[in-house]
Amino acid sequence: MDKARIAIIGASGYTGAELVRLVTTHPGMRIAALAADRNAGKPLAEIYPHLSHLDLPTVVKTEEIDFAGIDLAFCGLPHATAQAVIGGLPRDLKVVDLSADFRLRDPKIYETWYGHEHHALDLQAEAVYGLPEFYREEIRATRLCAGTGCFVVNGLLPLVPLVEKGVIDLDEIVIDSKTGITGAGRSSAEWKLFSEVTAGTKAYGLGGTHRHTSEFDQELTKAAGREVTVMFTPHLLPMNRGILGTIYVKGDADEIQATLATRYADEPFVQVLPMGSAPLTQHVTGSNLCRIGVTPDRRKGRAVIVSVIDNLVKGASGQAVQCANLMLGQPETAGLELAPMFP
Numbered sequence: 001m002d003k004a005r006i007a008i009i010g011a012s013g014y015t016g017a018e019l020v021r022l023v024t025t026h027p028g029m030r031i032a033a034l035a036a037d038r039n040a041g042k043p044l045a046e047i048y049p050h051l052s053h054l055d056l057p058t059v060v061k062t063e064e065i066d067f068a069g070i071d072l073a074f075c076g077l078p079h080a081t082a083q084a085v086i087g088g089l090p091r092d093l094k095v096v097d098l099s100a101d102f103r104l105r106d107p108k109i110y111e112t113w114y115g116h117e118h119h120a121l122d123l124q125a126e127a128v129y130g131l132p133e134f135y136r137e138e139i140r141a142t143r144l145c146a147g148t149g150c151f152v153v154n155g156l157l158p159l160v161p162l163v164e165k166g167v168i169d170l171d172e173i174v175i176d177s178k179t180g181i182t183g184a185g186r187s188s189a190e191w192k193l194f195s196e197v198t199a200g201t202k203a204y205g206l207g208g209t210h211r212h213t214s215e216f217d218q219e220l221t222k223a224a225g226r227e228v229t230v231m232f233t234p235h236l237l238p239m240n241r242g243i244l245g246t247i248y249v250k251g252d253a254d255e256i257q258a259t260l261a262t263r264y265a266d267e268p269f270v271q272v273l274p275m276g277s278a279p280l281t282q283h284v285t286g287s288n289l290c291r292i293g294v295t296p297d298r299r300k301g302r303a304v305i306v307s308v309i310d311n312l313v314k315g316a317s318g319q320a321v322q323c324a325n326l327m328l329g330q331p332e333t334a335g336l337e338l339a340p341m342f343p
């Protein structure tokens with residue numbers, strides 16, 4: 001069978017580099033085009049020497065790509081830029097977008113959280129939310145898939161089954177997340193300097209002001225069938241990759257454990273660990289896995305759930321490949337059966 005021809009737009013970014021890593025080892029895909037902005041005109045090896053052993057096309061501007069020869073494009077572009085660029089692509093091209101541009105279904109909610117009008121409402125209306133464990137059939141049928149926020153997939157995988165089954169109090173969900181710095185992309189900024197992030201940690205987006213809060217609310221409200229608003233606070237840790245969510249819920253820990261174990265028994269990328277487990281981010285690094293541990297609190301009727309992913313894999317590029325596999329009719333796990341790298 002011919003391999004699907006893939007374009008990666010935003011190839012010089014962190015999610016782009018991760019897509020190159022995943023697509024070049026994928027049995028059913030090959031890279032046909034790479035695009036970026038400031039780095040257009042360079043061989044990828046110059047931008048990312050760790051990929052210099054690969055035979056890859058030179059990075060070009062998006063408008064230089066001949067999309068007639070492309071089966072699917074991944075777009076790893078900044079928010080707002082993605083909708084402008086995707087709006088200029090052929091309307092029948094399959095696209096997996098990694099930005100936040102097409103995740104929120106209500107344009108008014110998008111405007112509130114992103115501070116500007118959406119400029120591609122027709123595309124937003126056709127986009128399917130890229131969480132394969134819950135939207136598998138919709139993703140198979142769509143041509144535009146909106147990759148989830150990295151914190152959001154980490155929190156939704158444990159929470160959605162519990163909300164759907166009504167085993168936790170819907171008004172008492174607290175999501176306390178920690179992320180590595182690659183979550184902020186490769187662009188330079190003073191706050192990303194080694195001297196400013198190493199040997200310390202910070203909370204941000206306090207008081208429910210982080211953009212991903214809206215995505216949590218949207219998906220959990222849908223799962224519950226009534227309005228759900230969560231308490232969510234992200235923290236930046238001095239590590240490259242990984243997200244660890246510590247999620248506090250009111251509910252019976254045995255029921256929570258049983259619900260998650262049953263729901264994910266046949267899911268290839270979600271592992272529910274034995275009761276009392278505390279998964280580490282290092283145990284999923286480089287893999288498309290989400291590992292979840294449930295522990296009862298000493299106070300009856302409360303539990304703490306720990307969920308870990310690699311933000312660049314299950315949180316971005318790996319999940320994007322999982323969605324692309326569905327859209328291209330390939331096995332969902334193709335190219336993603338990667339064991340984590342440890343230590």
Ligand SMILES: NC(=O)C1=CN([C@@H]2O[C@H](COP(=O)(O)OP(=O)(O)OC[C@H]3O[C@@H](n4cnc5c(N)ncnc54)[C@H](OP(=O)(O)O)[C@@H]3O)[C@@H](O)[C@H]2O)C=CC1
Pocket residue numbers: 009010011012013014015016035036037038039040062075076077078079081085098099100148149150182183184185186187311312315316
């Ligand atoms: N990092 C993460 O863990 C996650 C990121 N995301 C989302 O994925 C997207 C990409 O993130 P990330 O890779 O980290 O970001 P980076 O900042 O590392 O990369 C951004 C990329 O976009 C390119 N770019 C910018 N403007 C244009 C344009 N007009 N046309 C073509 N290319 C352009 C840049 O090219 P150049 O370098 O040449 O200027 C670069 O390749 C973002 O929307 C992000 O929010 C989602 C989940 C997780």
Ligand SMILES: CC(=O)N[C@@H](CCC(=O)OP(=O)(O)O)C(=O)O
Pocket residue numbers: 098099100148149150151179180181182183184211234236
């Ligand atoms: C460390 C860091 O800054 N992380 C980013 C999350 C990036 C991400 O994956 O989310 P989007 O795709 O919605 O941008 C943040 O908190 O905004």
